[in-house]
Amino acid sequence: MRDGPPILIHLIRVARRLKSMTTAVDAVRWTLTAGCVGSGLLSGLYFIFSFCVMQSLNEQPPSSAIATMNTINVRIVNPAFMVVFMGTPLAAAWILQRCIKEGVRSSPDNLHAAAGALLLLVGEFLLTLVLHIPKNDALAAYAAARGGDDALTWSNYYTSWTAWNHVRMIASIAACALWSSALHLRGARLAGGLGAASMR
Numbered sequence: 001m002r003d004g005p006p007i008l009i010h011l012i013r014v015a016r017r018l019k020s021m022t023t024a025v026d027a028v029r030w031t032l033t034a035g036c037v038g039s040g041l042l043s044g045l046y047f048i049f050s051f052c053v054m055q056s057l058n059e060q061p062p063s064s065a066i067a068t069m070n071t072i073n074v075r076i077v078n079p080a081f082m083v084v085f086m087g088t089p090l091a092a093a094w095i096l097q098r099c100i101k102e103g104v105r106s107s108p109d110n111l112h113a114a115a116g117a118l119l120l121l122v123g124e125f126l127l128t129l130v131l132h133i134p135k136n137d138a139l140a141a142y143a144a145a146r147g148g149d150d151a152l153t154w155s156n157y158y159t160s161w162t163a164w165n166h167v168r169m170i171a172s173i174a175a176c177a178l179w180s181s182a183l184h185l186r187g188a189r190l191a192g193g194l195g196a197a198s199m200r
Helices: 006-058 062-075 079-102 108-145 150-191
Strands: none
Touching: 006 062, 006 079, 006 108, 006 150, 062 108, 062 150, 079 108, 108 150
């Protein structure tokens, strides 16, 4: 709008700037919130596996435990799980690149947000890709081959899989806590008008 009273043109420009700033602020807040929810759900899932599912399976005959675990590994790949499993690392990646762009040490909330993102990406997502999924595939291949020592195979799988599951559980809990802290610190910083240029 180039024609019209100067004051009206000025007000429109100011409104556009405010809308742009609000959108940026909302993107950060909502992404951090989504990260908190996602990491909270993942940590709960891993907690149940570590302290309920795996222990229950370990009390079954090895052949039954192997068959049930293979079924779980197939059934868990569903839309609801994949939204959380893939969506949370995507949120973490976005948060991390935002923090790097604005300066990880430019504010306490940036530092907490970046730390949470790194923990989630490495301690949960990458760990799952390089350890848990290959172990699951190996267990499925063993069952398909229909031969071998069930007791030894299950024992090795259970011990290693569960131990590393503890790690990704703790990483998810820590990421959730750090992102919650980042939300609180960021809210306090913006309310106080400090570091307005940082991680808007």
